[in-house]
Amino acid sequence: MKKHILLLFLTLSLTQLKAQNIDLKTSNFSSKNITKIKEGHYLIDFGKAFFGNVEISSKTAQNDSIICRLGEKLNNNIIDRKPGGTIRYQQAIINQLPKNQPISPKLNPDKRNTGKAAIKLPDSIGVIMPFRYFEIENLKVPVTDLNITQKAVHYQFNDHASYFLSSNETMNAVWEMCKHTIKATSFTGYYVDGDRERIPYEADAYINQLSHYSVDNEYSMATRTNEYFINHPTWPTEWLLHTVLLFYQDYMYTGNLEPLKKHYENLKLKTLMDLERADGLISSKSPKLTSELIKKLGFKKANTKIKDIIDWPPAQKDTGWKLATAEGERDGYEIVDVNTVVNSFYYYNLKLMSKIAGFLNKKEDVLLFTNKASRVKNTINHKLFDTHRGIYIDGEGSNHASLHGNMLPLAFRLVPDEHVKSVTDFIKSRGMACSVYGAQYLLEGLFEYDEAKYAIALITNTEGDRNWWNMLKVGSTMAMEAWDLKYKPNSDWNHAWGTAPLNIITRYMWGVKPKTPGFKTATIQPKLADLSFSKIKIPTQVGFILAEHKTTKNETLYKITIPKGMTAEFIFPDNYAKAYINHKKIKKSSYSKILNSGSYEIKVVL
Numbered sequence: 001m002k003k004h005i006l007l008l009f010l011t012l013s014l015t016q017l018k019a020q021n022i023d024l025k026t027s028n029f030s031s032k033n034i035t036k037i038k039e040g041h042y043l044i045d046f047g048k049a050f051f052g053n054v055e056i057s058s059k060t061a062q063n064d065s066i067i068c069r070l071g072e073k074l075n076n077n078i079i080d081r082k083p084g085g086t087i088r089y090q091q092a093i094i095n096q097l098p099k100n101q102p103i104s105p106k107l108n109p110d111k112r113n114t115g116k117a118a119i120k121l122p123d124s125i126g127v128i129m130p131f132r133y134f135e136i137e138n139l140k141v142p143v144t145d146l147n148i149t150q151k152a153v154h155y156q157f158n159d160h161a162s163y164f165l166s167s168n169e170t171m172n173a174v175w176e177m178c179k180h181t182i183k184a185t186s187f188t189g190y191y192v193d194g195d196r197e198r199i200p201y202e203a204d205a206y207i208n209q210l211s212h213y214s215v216d217n218e219y220s221m222a223t224r225t226n227e228y229f230i231n232h233p234t235w236p237t238e239w240l241l242h243t244v245l246l247f248y249q250d251y252m253y254t255g256n257l258e259p260l261k262k263h264y265e266n267l268k269l270k271t272l273m274d275l276e277r278a279d280g281l282i283s284s285k286s287p288k289l290t291s292e293l294i295k296k297l298g299f300k301k302a303n304t305k306i307k308d309i310i311d312w313p314p315a316q317k318d319t320g321w322k323l324a325t326a327e328g329e330r331d332g333y334e335i336v337d338v339n340t341v342v343n344s345f346y347y348y349n350l351k352l353m354s355k356i357a358g359f360l361n362k363k364e365d366v367l368l369f370t371n372k373a374s375r376v377k378n379t380i381n382h383k384l385f386d387t388h389r390g391i392y393i394d395g396e397g398s399n400h401a402s403l404h405g406n407m408l409p410l411a412f413r414l415v416p417d418e419h420v421k422s423v424t425d426f427i428k429s430r431g432m433a434c435s436v437y438g439a440q441y442l443l444e445g446l447f448e449y450d451e452a453k454y455a456i457a458l459i460t461n462t463e464g465d466r467n468w469w470n471m472l473k474v475g476s477t478m479a480m481e482a483w484d485l486k487y488k489p490n491s492d493w494n495h496a497w498g499t500a501p502l503n504i505i506t507r508y509m510w511g512v513k514p515k516t517p518g519f520k521t522a523t524i525q526p527k528l529a530d531l532s533f534s535k536i537k538i539p540t541q542v543g544f545i546l547a548e549h550k551t552t553k554n555e556t557l558y559k560i561t562i563p564k565g566m567t568a569e570f571i572f573p574d575n576y577a578k579a580y581i582n583h584k585k586i587k588k589s590s591y592s593k594i595l596n597s598g599s600y601e602i603k604v605v606l
Helices: 002-008 014-019 169-184 202-215 220-231 243-254 258-270 291-296 340-359 363-383 403-411 417-430 438-448 452-459 468-473 500-509
Strands: 024-030 033-038 041-058 066-071 089-094 129-137 146-155 163-166 512-514 521-524 533-539 544-552 555-562 567-571 578-581 592-595 598-605
Touching: 024 041, 041 066, 041 169, 129 146, 146 169, 163 169, 169 202, 169 452, 169 468, 169 500, 202 220, 202 243, 202 500, 202 533, 220 243, 220 258, 243 258, 243 340, 243 512, 258 340, 340 363, 340 403, 403 417, 403 438, 417 438, 438 452, 438 500, 452 500, 500 512, 500 533, 521 544, 555 567
Parallel strands: 521 567
Antiparallel strands: 024 146, 033 041, 041 129, 041 146, 066 089, 066 129, 163 533, 512 521, 533 544, 544 555, 555 598, 567 592, 578 598
């Protein structure tokens, strides 16, 4: 995908980074375990991978050289010298070990992630790489004389701003891995795609943004990345169609209207509304996608080709890679000129733009986008829905139906009520037939339509390799770019777009979202299915929401704390029999209750 993008970006110089006040932090972590391989040869495990380098300080000098190895992956209890894909390994030599003077091995930069397209790091940081393990060989002084630390680079991050614990140990482990991913991949001060390229991409950034919001109330990184996309768009159609989503969520979490004011006209362009045909649908193959429009969208080259992605990686025939599934992560999706996935994203863009226009008091545009969205929805359900099978086809002229062609309409609430069951039944029949990126929308749609039990089963699945448990099982401590190397042979072990469970648990399972911009009013709509217990701390710019639940038989007790300056709408399940707030019974006709700041006990009996 991404070699075509290298020419589309401008280099961010060190001066530019300083001008934007990107304050990168350095944390030092001690080893969790030191294993003697043989005399003078040791393996140090720091417990988790970070981007950085090793720092060694010795009480005793060694005049002879030592061999240093850093890596993310083990093989037979030593660092894997050929880990595959873009999993990192490097060897370096330190010529001598000085006494009481910290020293680090000199790492070689990677040509791809330090080129013109990549986000640059300050010279003071030096060359860094992701690693969990460190080997030292030819050591001739006692290892106990050494203080070896993992010198990790990351953006400012409040480790105590969030927590999650539940009765499901797999879910707990997945959540912790995803949280760590958000901190560890923040090393440039932008939402980048991982270590292979260190480039921001809209779809990657969107999942990163939602997950970051779920664990910390630091918003400058998201705002900075969004600003970057205005003049540095990427070529996949659906990636462009994430731009409005990024800016909308930024406003909902921060309440800062300035980015929407500043970039409103550009956001209108990024909806690709200029490609509309008479029935409202769009296509990247439209003759309306002129070189002039390409330049307006922010591309530096007027001959840039915009192309539908659907999911990544694409089919084996498109990449030349030998993949575990020949159709890649697309579930056999047939990419026709006017297709369901692209137009589902387009519909959602129009819905959000109608809200953004409302925030900016642009009444005519509210009506414009509302009417456009209504027309697109009607056309999709008329032309791209197979009424006989009760599911969506991949696009105009196609007879094929895929997971993607159905999960996107479900996630974006395009599906008419009478067809929700047939669509969700079809989705459930496909399993996890999408990438770690596509899983974001699969899980959103399932939770939106009361399939929480199945969605939680996907998050906590430990069978096979198309799940987050497999990432932990193979040894990664960050979310991976793909379920496994066999699904994407050049994939890495540090991709924040794999953190869907983190924001899904917060925003859909616990159902905590901003109801009004800036989180002045929150929505809390728990859909906890079979979990018997959980507790969570959710950061907002107003303060921290604390929540826990305990279920016994048909009764659930919630404990909720709303911070000062916030109100929250607690939404009860549709099928509740009785409910109490602080021991006071709620009228059966009430399906939500406004909670002011303070602490509450809410008992719900089904």
